[in-house]
Amino acid sequence: MNIRKSLLPVTTYVRIDVKRLFRDKVAIFFVFLFPLIFLFVFGSIFRGDNDVSFRVALLNESNSAFSKEFSDEIKKNDIFKVDNEVTNIDLAKEKMNRGQIDATIVLPKSFGETKQGQNYPSGEAKVIYDQNNQSAGTTLNSIMEGIFKDINQKLVSTPTPFTVKSESTATKGLSQFDYTFTGILGFTLLSLGIFGPTSVFPRLKQRGVLRRYHLTTLKVWQYFVGNVLSNAFVGLLSVATMFIAALTIFDLNMRGNYLNLIAIVILGVILLFGIGLAIGGWARTENQAAPLAQIATLPMMFLSGVFFPTFLMPELLQNITKFIPLTPIIDSLRMIVTENASLLDLGPQLAVIFGWIVVIYLVAFKVFRWE
Amino acid sequence: MAKPIVELNKLVKEYNNKQVVKGISFSVNEGEIFGILGPNGAGKTTTLEMLEALRPIDGGTATLAGIDVASNPEKIKSLIGVQPQTPSFEEKTKLTELIEMFSAFYGEKVDPHQFLKEVHLDEKADSYPEQLSGGQRQRFSIAAALVHGPKVFFLDEPTTGLDPQARRNLWDLIREVRDRGVTVIMTTHYMDEAELLCDRVAIMDEGQIIALDTPKNLIKALLKRGFKKSQHVEQANLEDVFIDLTGKALRD
Numbered sequence: 001m002n003i004r005k006s007l008l009p010v011t012t013y014v015r016i017d018v019k020r021l022f023r024d025k026v027a028i029f030f031v032f033l034f035p036l037i038f039l040f041v042f043g044s045i046f047r048g049d050n051d052v053s054f055r056v057a058l059l060n061e062s063n064s065a066f067s068k069e070f071s072d073e074i075k076k077n078d079i080f081k082v083d084n085e086v087t088n089i090d091l092a093k094e095k096m097n098r099g100q101i102d103a104t105i106v107l108p109k110s111f112g113e114t115k116q117g118q119n120y121p122s123g124e125a126k127v128i129y130d131q132n133n134q135s136a137g138t139t140l141n142s143i144m145e146g147i148f149k150d151i152n153q154k155l156v157s158t159p160t161p162f163t164v165k166s167e168s169t170a171t172k173g174l175s176q177f178d179y180t181f182t183g184i185l186g187f188t189l190l191s192l193g194i195f196g197p198t199s200v201f202p203r204l205k206q207r208g209v210l211r212r213y214h215l216t217t218l219k220v221w222q223y224f225v226g227n228v229l230s231n232a233f234v235g236l237l238s239v240a241t242m243f244i245a246a247l248t249i250f251d252l253n254m255r256g257n258y259l260n261l262i263a264i265v266i267l268g269v270i271l272l273f274g275i276g277l278a279i280g281g282w283a284r285t286e287n288q289a290a291p292l293a294q295i296a297t298l299p300m301m302f303l304s305g306v307f308f309p310t311f312l313m314p315e316l317l318q319n320i321t322k323f324i325p326l327t328p329i330i331d332s333l334r335m336i337v338t339e340n341a342s343l344l345d346l347g348p349q350l351a352v353i354f355g356w357i358v359v360i361y362l363v364a365f366k367v368f369r370w371e
Numbered sequence: 372m373a374k375p376i377v378e379l380n381k382l383v384k385e386y387n388n389k390q391v392v393k394g395i396s397f398s399v400n401e402g403e404i405f406g407i408l409g410p411n412g413a414g415k416t417t418t419l420e421m422l423e424a425l426r427p428i429d430g431g432t433a434t435l436a437g438i439d440v441a442s443n444p445e446k447i448k449s450l451i452g453v454q455p456q457t458p459s460f461e462e463k464t465k466l467t468e469l470i471e472m473f474s475a476f477y478g479e480k481v482d483p484h485q486f487l488k489e490v491h492l493d494e495k496a497d498s499y500p501e502q503l504s505g506g507q508r509q510r511f512s513i514a515a516a517l518v519h520g521p522k523v524f525f526l527d528e529p530t531t532g533l534d535p536q537a538r539r540n541l542w543d544l545i546r547e548v549r550d551r552g553v554t555v556i557m558t559t560h561y562m563d564e565a566e567l568l569c570d571r572v573a574i575m576d577e578g579q580i581i582a583l584d585t586p587k588n589l590i591k592a593l594l595k596r597g598f599k600k601s602q603h604v605e606q607a608n609l610e611d612v613f614i615d616l617t618g619k620a621l622r623d
Contacts, residue, residue: 005478008479008480009475009476009478011475012471012472013472013475016464016468016471016472020461020462020463020464020468023463024462024463207457207459208458208459209459211455212455212458212459212460214425215425215448215453215516216448216473216476216477217448217449217476217477218476222476
């Protein structure tokens with residue numbers, strides 16, 4: 001059989017399978033709307049500011065002009081989000097305990113008064129923080145020190161031979177959304193790749209549709225390639241929809257090359273769909289497929305950086321998660337989006353992806369059943 | 372005069388060291404409707420599935436149009452059409468697209484509109500199979516199995532579970548297939564169906580062929596042995612009444 005003749009079943013199937021998808025409202029929901037809803041929910045949580053801000057309570061117990069001016073400064077400062085409802089220390093402690101505010105700044109009675117024999121105001125501000133939120137406390141402490149240093153400099157001029165200045169390497173700050181987005185992309189590919197085929201194939205078997213295909217000269221590899229291609233196409237459309245929403249609504253900073261991105265998305269679909277194909281191709285009923293689909297998805301959902309970056313995990317766990325199929329996909333997407341990584345930079349990730357593809361498809365071919 | 376197209380020679384199928392088809396031999400002639408009769412578990416379906424290259428043959432040989440079935444399953448699949456017991460298609464797919472798809476699965480291209488016209492379904496070309504009536508779906512299912520122009524058409528208990536009108540409709544469809552020059556091999560456990568439809572029947576029991584002839588000859592042979600029906604035979608039966616009252620054509 002020549003090549004064109006053996007590809008005819010594949011191309012015909014892909015064309016009709018894609019058309020069929022657009023007639024199916026449920027499929028459209030899961031491919032396009034569901035990821036968008038997911039994107040909006042997570043996007044709104046992680047939306048926006050590049051700057052870190054602290055929710056603080058400000059208790060000004062002093063009547064001095066300086067303390068008045070100082071608290072106005074704090075309220076105007078972008079770093080602080082002052083909770084104006086808090087007027088006493090008890091309420092402040094309660095809110096800190098609940099995590100509603102990060103810390104409390106107390107300006108005591110004598111704060112900002114000019115002591116006898118001095119010609120400048122002085123005082124000591126207190127930063128109170130919850131034991132569970134030490135990092136916020138210490139960070140706030142150093143921010144306050146910085147502010148006071150500027151004021152001190154103005155009031156009492158002293159030479160400062162050594163100073164330190166910090167500078168961000170990024171030309172344009174990356175928002176938390178930029179990191180979250182690639183996790184959402186990974187999740188979309190995961191659900192497209194696994195939940196689709198693990199429910200569709202057993203259903204087609206039970207209705208005898210696949211048995212009917214088996215009666216023809218259609219070969220397993222042709223059916224596999226046809227399904228992979230139509231799903232890769234649908235996956236790209238889904239990712240494109242999410243990109244448009246992310247770029248226009250959430251100001252995504254896309255630093256990388258779109259061709260690299262497309263390549264990774266296609267490889268991602270091939271790999272994840274292969275897992276779904278192995279499970280759905282083996283199972284005779286949906287009941288057989290569902291638990292396996294869960295077993296396959298759950299670790300990937302929680303260990304591959306969908307919800308939080310893998311570099312926050314303990315090192316031992318990181319060494320394992322690196323080899324979970326979804327991890328290199330999400331890592332590659334993130335490195336392309338946030339670091340403009342080239343395919344060469346992604347060598348280790350690509351090696352894991354290709355390794356899994358070989359293994360998964362060998363298994364899928366071995367266990368596939370037409371009925 | 373009659374040219375055999377399917378030939379079985381001592382065909383054997385074993386499951387767990389137990390023979391379920393015990394070395395059967397017969398041949399089916401080109402252009403006939405051949406019935407395999409028998410009770411459940413007689414080995415009818417197994418025999419059919421071996422001929423369809425769906426199950427390995429454990430002993431003996433089977434040839435179809437002179438081609439050995441066991442060693443050329445791909446070639447055999449392109450020479451036969453099969454009507455599954457439950458004709459079912461993927462949803463939201465137009466008839467034209469299904470025809471295109473099935474012909475592509477055989478590595479062929481057909482004009483789906485022209486093809487649907489030939490099987491009198493051109494009006495439904497843009498419908499989905501789930502929108503067809505029972506009769507139309509039967510017609511379409513058979514058409515889809517013949518899209519690649521096979522020489523032999525297999526049906527495994529095609530009328531099991533159908534109402535009388537749907538059965539009659541299917542008989543007409545099967546005759547149409549035969550009239551197009553396709554040899555038909557079918558299994559059934561309805562004797563009336565075999566008598567009406569089949570040119571010749573093989574009666575199978577416990578994995579063996581126990582009789583093979585035209586329905587007329589089988590009946591004649593039985594009568595010759597001195598068989599007499601205990602009951603007086605009516606000129607019509609209840610089914611004839613039912614069909615007469617509700618109309619012969621299948622309700623759409």
